[in-house]
Structures are given as C-alpha cells and as structure tokens.
Amino acid sequence: MARKYAAKRLDPQARAWLEAAIAQDRYTLAELVAELQARFGETLSKSAIHRYGREIAERAQAAMARVEATARVAREIVAASPDEADEQSAATIRLVQSALFDALLKVQEAEGEETAERIKLLSQAARAIADASRASIGQKRWQDEVRARIDALEKDAAKGGKRLDAETLRAVKEGLYGG
Numbered sequence: 001m002a003r004k005y006a007a008k009r010l011d012p013q014a015r016a017w018l019e020a021a022i023a024q025d026r027y028t029l030a031e032l033v034a035e036l037q038a039r040f041g042e043t044l045s046k047s048a049i050h051r052y053g054r055e056i057a058e059r060a061q062a063a064m065a066r067v068e069a070t071a072r073v074a075r076e077i078v079a080a081s082p083d084e085a086d087e088q089s090a091a092t093i094r095l096v097q098s099a100l101f102d103a104l105l106k107v108q109e110a111e112g113e114e115t116a117e118r119i120k121l122l123s124q125a126a127r128a129i130a131d132a133s134r135a136s137i138g139q140k141r142w143q144d145e146v147r148a149r150i151d152a153l154e155k156d157a158a159k160g161g162k163r164l165d166a167e168t169l170r171a172v173k174e175g176l177y178g179g
Contacts, residue, residue, distance in 0.1 A: 006044055007052035014040035022053045023060075096126045 021027050029046035036042045099122050
C-alpha cells in the first residue's frame with residue numbers, strides 16, 4: 001500500500017486551509033509553502049503541494065462528472081415517462097440511502113473526518129430529497145383536486161347548469177392542463 005500524501009499528514013486545520021487555498025487558486029506553490037509555514041508551522045515541499053492539488057482537482061472533476069451524469073439520467077427519465085406515482089423521488093431516496101450505507105461501511109475502515117463529513121452531507125441530501133418528495137406529492141394532490149373540480153364543472157355544464165357553458169369550460173380546461 002502506498003504512503004499517504006504528505007499533505008494528508010498535516011494537522012486537520014492546516015490541511016483544511018491548504019485545500020481551500022488550492023481550490024481558490026490564488027496562490028503560487030511557493031506562496032502556499034510560505035503560508036503553511038507562517039500560519040501553522042507546517043512544512044511541505046512545492047512538489048508535495050502540487051501532487052495533493054492534482055488529487056483534489058481529480059476528485060472535484062470526478063464529482064462534477066458524477067453530478068452531470070446523474071442530472072442527465074434524471075432528465076432522460078423525466079422526458080421518457082410521466083411520474084404520476086412519484087417513483088423518481090422514491091428511486092432517488094433509495095440511491096441516497098444506498099450511498100449512506102456505503103459511507104457507513106467506509107467509516108469503519110477509513111481515515112475519519114472525510115467520511116464523517118460525507119455522511120453528514122448525504123444525510124442533509126436525504127432530508128432535502130424527502131422535503132422535495134413531500135412537496136411533489138402535495139403538488140400532485142392539488143392537481144388532482146383542480147382536475148376533480150373542473151370535471152365536476154364540466155358535468156354540470158353538460159347537463160345545462162347555469163355556472164358555465166360547455167365550450168367555455170373546455171377552453172379553460174385546455175388552458176390549465178392541456179386537454
């Protein structure tokens with residue numbers, strides 16, 4: 001097994017600062033070396049910082065590729081089939097639950113705080129997805145109520161009721177939900 005990057009052996013605060021500074025891309029390698037020494041008393045070579053920065057960039061790029069692929073698949077699923085039963089939210093929740101389970105397994109064998117942070121983020125994502133699912137269900141319930149009211153008006157109009165004539169109601173119905 002290969003050794004850890006020297007940057008991974010830094011004090012957690014120093015490593016967090018280094019990762020943020022690399023992500024901001026405002027410092028040269030020499031400036032990063034100097035800042036680490038001045039702020040935290042830690043010494044790393046420019047080569048070590050460069051290797052660690054490349055790893056961070058690769059992780060960020062892989063994460064963005066996963067996000068883009070997931071978004072593309074979600075758009076394709078939505079385009080391919082309507083989601084009357086809110087199955088997409090249920091599938092998304094199952095994916096997050098699976099990722100949480102994987103992260104929990106990694107906690108037992110991993111380095112600590114990175115995995116714990118991942119679990120925290122996944123937990124927040126699961127909560128947000130649950131909120132979105134509730135909102136989606138509420139929206140579908142409201143749509144069903146509106147359709148039921150319009151259908152009742154349409155039946156009344158077809159019987160010759162005094163509220164609306166059938167043609168006006170048909171135009172309203174087409175304007176609201178396309179038919």
